[in-house]
Amino acid sequence: FDVTFSTTSGHKVPSTLYGLMFEDINSGDGGLYAELIQNRAFQQVTPGTSAALTAWATLGSASIAVVKSSSPVSTALPNALSFKPTATSGTVGFTNDGYFGIPVTAGWKYTGSFFYRTPTPPATKISSSFTVGLRSTSGTVFTSTTVPFTTSSSWQQATFTFTASSTQTSVTNLFALTVNAATIGELTMEFTLISLFPPTFNNRANGMRVDISEALLAMDPGFFRFPGGNNLEGQTPAQRWAWESTVNSLVDRPGRLGTWGYINTDGLGLYEYLQWIEDMGMEPIMAVFAGYTLNGASVAQNSLQTYITEAINQINFAIGDASSNPQAAIRSAMGHPEPFDLTYIEIGNEDFFSSTTYTNYRWSAFVDALSAEFPQLHYISTSATSGSVPKLTPAPTYWDLHIYSNPNFFINGAFNFDILPRNGLQFFQGEYATTTQNSGATLAYPFIDGSIAEAAYMTGFDRNSDIVFAASYAPLLSSVSSIQWTPDLINFSPNSLILSTSYYVQKLFSVYKGDFYLTSTTNTASSPVQWSVTRDTATSQYFLKRYHSEHCSLHAPIHPASTAGTGTILTAAPGTMNTPTKPTAAVPSNFSFTAGKTITYNAPGLSLSVLVVVS
């Protein structure tokens, strides 16, 4: 195929073109959010049930139960672990097995804390010490430290650190808190908000997992859409994601039954999202609850004001003036006096399910109120398919599309955006992924056929980045042990990542998006080869991205002649996927080539190549 491209005509590529979509769908607690202790504060559980004790077990002669504390540590955290030795000697206590395991990694400094009290302290105070540490399930102690205490009926918070000196290949490890029963006898004590963090990204307290953050940073992501996705909405308005329940200190956060059927601790709350997004150099695309819930109901028009006010307060938390705005003052007190960078607000999620209420009043009620309050922000309307732009008033200037389909759709869709009007409307492909094979078979992980088909579609994002301002694969992350949606861009275990073939496609397009799209000859839709050419003005490098579903060669003139080029190719046999047992079945490889006035490049079928030449 001959490719010729201009070195002058084209259009700018927005820095937000490629980014990340996130919601807690087996991906926040126990995933991106670095807390290692599962069920750390017994949030939203029913005391006295075995479910309330999820992840907790006794150690030695002791009994534990979750109780509604007679004197809760806070109104948000009414429950506590009630612990009592059932012997008067020996080491006794309790353990937590983490989120499907706890990694023990040499050199890691772990940072922990817990609240404790003695509901009925003995007349003569007892002083002793707790031992906290990490151990194998068979009792080998890898690291530990001691925390002195004196019995008191009021809550105390202990803080501690310990460092692992060895790396355990198994993650089947336990956090343990023990005491010598001989020192306290059969004394009942209460504990809650028992927390243990590994090192976090940018060393942030209450922060994010380092390896996941670094894998995402390597994608050079331009934006981060949060907090959902379905997890924004909940099954009822009472179960929505309500920003105010996710800020202030952890003892003030009640947690919530998330949309995906498990309790969200909300330790990853609005502040942590915004701080991490800033640390990662991304732009937030922040969603606000817009009155639609996943039971199919919409908040009535005359009851919407509560949620409009909540959205205004959520935005003020992020960008308000801390000296005059109460919500911004919370942000400042949490450690960020200056406003966060924020440009994009998404009104709801997939409101096409409720197109009448969104079209009739919810969109306009929110946009009218929010743009009056924050005229400088851009408001994104939601819908789903790439069908027709919804009839909304005021007419949206940004529109979020979602599409999940098979390889043929994405290969045939390479020109879907070429035909859309240039009338000021900017498109956000907020969610997309190959979720089934052409046969209709489901996918446990992305496979090379689907990932390369996504690449064909993404050459369309490059070419149409004058009207596509953002695009993100979804879902981004999932635990390998608790999965509700497949495939996902990255799967994780407690100490490893599975970077999918689609992860590498997303990374190659994002890292080589350049900042200027160069007009080139194009192929026809559903052709076996599609390409796009972009340039990075700062380094004057050209990036030629080529999707190949069949073996073919490329013939491209380079002006001015360039001597050498470097390339990256992702290719594999049909059906190949990266899995927990074969995490690197298909990874990109680099190569170099000599350029001249033209490049002749032969590529195998089922491949994505990026050729880089310096002009």
Ligand SMILES: O=S(=O)(O)O[C@H]1C[C@H](O)[C@@H](O)[C@@H]1CO
């Ligand atoms: O069942 S769906 O509506 O397709 O769920 C999808 C769309 C929704 O925005 C997101 O939360 C979810 C998976 O990414």
